[in-house]
Amino acid sequence: MDLILDELGKCYGSTWVLKQINLTIGSGAFFSLLGASGSGKTTLLKAIAGIEMPDQGRIVHGETDITSHPMEKRPFNTVFQGYALFPHMTVFDNVAFGLRVKGQRGGVLKKSVTEMIDRVGLSDRIHAFPAQLSGGQKQRVAIARVLVCEPRVILLDEPLSALDAVLRGQMQRFLKELHRDLGLTFVFVTHDQDEAISLSDRICILNQGRIEQVDTPDALYHAPRTTFVAEFIGLNNLFQMDDNGDTEFGRAATPHSGSNVLTIRPESVQVGETHARLKSRAVLTDRRFHGDNTLLTFRTATGREILVRRPGRGDTIELGEETILGFPDCDCTVIPGAGPR
Numbered sequence: 001m002d003l004i005l006d007e008l009g010k011c012y013g014s015t016w017v018l019k020q021i022n023l024t025i026g027s028g029a030f031f032s033l034l035g036a037s038g039s040g041k042t043t044l045l046k047a048i049a050g051i052e053m054p055d056q057g058r059i060v061h062g063e064t065d066i067t068s069h070p071m072e073k074r075p076f077n078t079v080f081q082g083y084a085l086f087p088h089m090t091v092f093d094n095v096a097f098g099l100r101v102k103g104q105r106g107g108v109l110k111k112s113v114t115e116m117i118d119r120v121g122l123s124d125r126i127h128a129f130p131a132q133l134s135g136g137q138k139q140r141v142a143i144a145r146v147l148v149c150e151p152r153v154i155l156l157d158e159p160l161s162a163l164d165a166v167l168r169g170q171m172q173r174f175l176k177e178l179h180r181d182l183g184l185t186f187v188f189v190t191h192d193q194d195e196a197i198s199l200s201d202r203i204c205i206l207n208q209g210r211i212e213q214v215d216t217p218d219a220l221y222h223a224p225r226t227t228f229v230a231e232f233i234g235l236n237n238l239f240q241m242d243d244n245g246d247t248e249f250g251r252a253a254t255p256h257s258g259s260n261v262l263t264i265r266p267e268s269v270q271v272g273e274t275h276a277r278l279k280s281r282a283v284l285t286d287r288r289f290h291g292d293n294t295l296l297t298f299r300t301a302t303g304r305e306i307l308v309r310r311p312g313r314g315d316t317i318e319l320g321e322e323t324i325l326g327f328p329d330c331d332c333t334v335i336p337g338a339g340p341r
């Protein structure tokens with residue numbers, strides 16, 4: 001059952017924080033809402049959950065319009081940013097809470113709860129209290145507590161933001177496995193683009209309450225449709241083109257007319273020898289070593305910065321040295337109608 005958001009809008013006071021949101025979240029997808037702080041991700045998740053009512057538009061699940069359904073009538077469950085565990089209850093009781101509210105008792109309850117605790121790998125901590133658990137373990141309890149209620153859709157609001165990098169990586173793998181095993185729809189809010197790219201089937205990029213693009217991670221990276229997306233996902237170089245397809249580095253091969261923007265990723269820029277027709281002389285001004293790659297910053301005579309990523313330690317070029325940079329046509333992407341920057 002797909003989840004469809006149709007012309008959804010939300011306003012606080014006189015400010016529309018969600019504008020004309022049209023989205024289809026496919027059944028069983030790992031779908032992420034990605035955007036900067038304040039872009040409306042949490043508000044959108046709350047609208048889906050039924051915690052906030054939209055001021056415009058409809059939410060449809062399968063064939064059912066659920067726009068006016070209260071939270072408890074929606075087949076969704078939310079994992080919030082903090083863990084929101086009950087501190088005076090054990091792992092077992094925290095996970096059992098939702099089922100007890102629904103009236104489940106006895107052996108059936110015990111079986112569901114112990115199975116779910118086992119699934120999240122916490123069987124040996126079943127009698128522990130939240131204060132006796134690590135951050136990652138608490139997050140697993142929070143997820144188990146939601147999953148045990150068998151929602152059709154699980155809503156996750158920055159569930160990993162409190163965890164350190166190592167634990168975060170482990171929990172990302174855990175979430176991905178869980179998603180694969182359960183076949184549920186995951187709607188995942190994050191402001192971390194690496195996390196969204198590596199976990200999601202599809203990503204919706206929000207910017208000031210509007211959708212910029214909804215696509216696969218690959219398409220967002222290789223075929224951004226707006227300059228915002230081109231700059232938001234990964235590092236990029238953007239060059240203005242005029243009506244004739246001319247850039248400051250030569251004429252681009254583009255079938256588009258009008259004022260466009262040409263983009264090329266740092267890893268696609270050629271250094272030194274090049275047969276590209278778009279090229280420029282530039283001086284190396286900065287070098288950042290990242291272990292498996294090196295990010296080089298060049299500056300052209302007109303003062304434009306160009307980012308270049310090279311594998312390993314990068315080229316032997318010295319800071320202050322001049323070279324030639326090439327921008328091969330086949331690696332350039334045109335964003336039509338982007339207008340002057």
Ligand SMILES: Nc1ncnc2c1ncn2[C@@H]1O[C@H](COP(=O)(O)OP(=O)(O)OP(=O)(O)O)[C@@H](O)[C@H]1O
Binds near residue numbers: 012038042
């Ligand atoms: N209850 C509220 N009353 C008034 N304005 C609100 C309320 N909740 C959110 N906002 C505003 O709505 C906008 C979107 O907020 P939201 O929390 O959805 O953004 P976000 O993308 O989730 O941000 P973050 O990543 O910082 O959590 C912000 O400008 C915020 O200040």
